[in-house]
Amino acid sequence: EAQVTQNPRYLITVTGKKLTVTCSQNMNHEYMSWYRQDPGLGLRQIYYSMNVEVTDKGDVPEGYKVSRKEKRNFPLILESPSPNQTSLYFCASSPQRQYYGYTFGSGTRLTVV
């Protein structure tokens, strides 16, 4: 089944403790992206990657890092999480040509206390 898999689905952590949210897709998509969803703000793009070893900042990159060493994986790293990073995170992928739209993962609900 074609899908984007995120792990974990739920995570509660403490301020300052480094964490990684994994994202993997099995559709051989070139493009991958991370979004955060907050009530009343919709989805905002954190980082995106056009292909392996090619990443760039989205609209709200502060406090996040990403890497794209393999085509299928695009982990999101929070080096020192803070409470304002409590949010619902979605990973998405698409073919290089956007015509098909994104395929989204099931989301990761992160709480930083």
Place this chain on the structure above:
Amino acid sequence: AQSVSQHNHHVILSEAASLELGCNYSYGGTVNLFWYVQYPGQHLQLLLKYFSEDPLVKGIKGFEAEFIKSKFSFNLRKPSVQWSDTAEYFCAVAPYGNNRLAFGKGNQVVVIP
């Protein structure tokens, strides 16, 4: 960069009523346009998309959207809603040939049986 505006963030209506959600975008060039739906507790799913074709686009579950270039609008419609249409709806836009999707803040739609 492109941006998207959605109005009437909270909509409550009865089953069999008609639904129309407004979406306006700002971008000077050619665009691809999308509507996504997020059912409670789930990830985003593509409802329909527009790119360089008939301005009236038909999607899944009886939804359709009309692209009016002169108004920079891509409004979503459904003639007769069902309780199962209770969800949040997001409009999104990407410049033609570019994968960077910008989302609106969403419309929370509640359908009362």
